[in-house]
Amino acid sequence: MANIEHFVVLMLENRSFDHIFGLRDGVNGIHDAGGIPVLVNVDGGREIPVQGGAPFSIPTKHGRGPFHNVVDVNEQLFGDKDAQGKATGSGFVSSYREALEHDTRGDFTDQDVDVVMKVFSPADLPAINALADHFVLCEQWFCEVPGPTHPNRLYVHAGTSEGFAHNVFKRPFDSLTIYELVERAGKTWAVYDFDLNEVKNFTRLADKTENFRRFKPRFAQDIENGALPNYSFILPRFSSTHYAPQNDQHAPADIRWGEHLIADVYDALRANDETWGKCALIVTYDEHGGFPDHVIPPAASNPDGIDSPRPDDNDGNHQPPEFAFDRLGLRVPALIVSPWVEKGKVCQDQLQHTSILKTVREAFNIDRSLSRREELAVSFAHLFTEAAARTDAPQKLPRPTMSQLAPAVHHANPGNHVPDDLQTEMLDGLIQATRLSHPEDEDTPVETPPSQAEVSALAHQRWARHEKWVKS
Numbered sequence: 001m002a003n004i005e006h007f008v009v010l011m012l013e014n015r016s017f018d019h020i021f022g023l024r025d026g027v028n029g030i031h032d033a034g035g036i037p038v039l040v041n042v043d044g045g046r047e048i049p050v051q052g053g054a055p056f057s058i059p060t061k062h063g064r065g066p067f068h069n070v071v072d073v074n075e076q077l078f079g080d081k082d083a084q085g086k087a088t089g090s091g092f093v094s095s096y097r098e099a100l101e102h103d104t105r106g107d108f109t110d111q112d113v114d115v116v117m118k119v120f121s122p123a124d125l126p127a128i129n130a131l132a133d134h135f136v137l138c139e140q141w142f143c144e145v146p147g148p149t150h151p152n153r154l155y156v157h158a159g160t161s162e163g164f165a166h167n168v169f170k171r172p173f174d175s176l177t178i179y180e181l182v183e184r185a186g187k188t189w190a191v192y193d194f195d196l197n198e199v200k201n202f203t204r205l206a207d208k209t210e211n212f213r214r215f216k217p218r219f220a221q222d223i224e225n226g227a228l229p230n231y232s233f234i235l236p237r238f239s240s241t242h243y244a245p246q247n248d249q250h251a252p253a254d255i256r257w258g259e260h261l262i263a264d265v266y267d268a269l270r271a272n273d274e275t276w277g278k279c280a281l282i283v284t285y286d287e288h289g290g291f292p293d294h295v296i297p298p299a300a301s302n303p304d305g306i307d308s309p310r311p312d313d314n315d316g317n318h319q320p321p322e323f324a325f326d327r328l329g330l331r332v333p334a335l336i337v338s339p340w341v342e343k344g345k346v347c348q349d350q351l352q353h354t355s356i357l358k359t360v361r362e363a364f365n366i367d368r369s370l371s372r373r374e375e376l377a378v379s380f381a382h383l384f385t386e387a388a389a390r391t392d393a394p395q396k397l398p399r400p401t402m403s404q405l406a407p408a409v410h411h412a413n414p415g416n417h418v419p420d421d422l423q424t425e426m427l428d429g430l431i432q433a434t435r436l437s438h439p440e441d442e443d444t445p446v447e448t449p450p451s452q453a454e455v456s457a458l459a460h461q462r463w464a465r466h467e468k469w470v471k472s
Contacts, residue, residue, distance in 0.1 A: 004340065019054065021137065023052055023120070072290065131283065148166060148167050160303040195460065196426040236249070240453065262283060307324045
């Protein structure tokens with residue numbers, strides 16, 4: 001790993017390992033050695049096996065994707081919201097049926113329910129499967145919390161969620177982060193985004209506005225100029241504009257736009273031989289998003305002795321769940337992409353999001369850990385096994401063909417879609433992070449705009465003003 005000077009992390013949204021790679025040959029996927037499905041759920045007497053045929057997107061009238069808060073994941077794993085009994089993965093269908101009941105007021109069919117048990121083929125997702133063909137696919141990589149987006153993303157930045165097991169984007173966090181440790185070690189860092197960004201809610205980073213950059217055009221420019229930081233974290237586009245749909249891969253949106261983002265990141269790195277020869281790209285997902293995975297998550301150590309709910313846990317949009325942070329979340333896709341790793345290797349070691357922090361600390365000789373969870377995580381430094389940088393990696397990744405977007409004025413254009421819960425919560429977080437530069441908020445609270453395009457525009461407007469305020 002001595003040859004790695006640049007770590008780039010791309011964290012996408014809400015897909016399980018089986019959902020993305022379950023039909024791939026040579027992995028612990030959805031069939032046993034005899035071709036029998038390894039996971040079957042029962043729905044009103046119907047047996048529904050995990051199977052191929054996943055749609056790229058879920059029509060909006062059929063809901064907003066599977067539930068995936070802690071109690072919902074309990075249902076998915078244990079068949080019981082209180083996590084009683086043995087975890088067998090029996091409740092993915094029942095949980096999704098509940099989500100459809102909630103989102104559509106009963107306007108759905110059994111075939112709509114079956115969608116949750118469907119997975120993608122390698123041909124469906126050519127970009128991420130090309131990475132698996134040419135680099136290292138980690139088939140035992142678990143997210144940190146069997147729950148939603150925010151706590152899992154907090155772990156990849158700070159090694160802990162400070163006792164929060166649900167989304168609390170409006171809350172400022174004072175945790176020490178990997179960004180400060182990297183900076184203290186004399187290294188550089190940046191966070192690249194498209195619109196919304198949970199890293200901006202870490203109070204210790206409040207005056208580091210120069211480290212927060214728009215992915216387009218800065219990521220490719222920094223590479224071309226030899227200015228790529230030692231540690232880069234990339235957030236996808238969470239909210240659609242009229243001309244650029246969300247590419248975070250969060251259901252029910254079209255997953256193929258995220259394929260193009262994966263290719264954009266890889267192609268930019270691969271185009272610069274000097275940077276490519278010294279970099280490691282990690283592509284992973286924050287959590288499983290309610291989609292099935294047949295591997296039951298292992299036990300884990302509480303990172304800081306704080307259980308959920310905390311006494312002051314009163315600022316989220318959901319009832320705080322009871323959780324001791326004593327088990328990991330489900331498997332998610334993860335790839336280690338570098339000319340210094342073996343081609344086509346499937347890594348079977350147990351890894352997790354905090355393995356990123358552990359590996360970066362080892363690479364940059366940082367002694368201080370961020371939490372007990374991170375300290376006990378397994379590093380993936382051992383995967384950089386090549387004696388010389390490989391030269392056989394593709395120059396560009398294949399991309400799926402996309403349909404033309406509806407005109408900007410048409411209701412079908414994704415920029416005109418109503419913001420979902422995650423987009424609304426993340427915007428609330430940005431409003432909180434920029435409150436000091438917007439004193440008028442005290443008299444006139446900011447309301448969520450009616451469309452995703454307006455959410456994206458507001459996010460840019462507030463951050464641009466905040467940057468000027470910090471520099472003034």
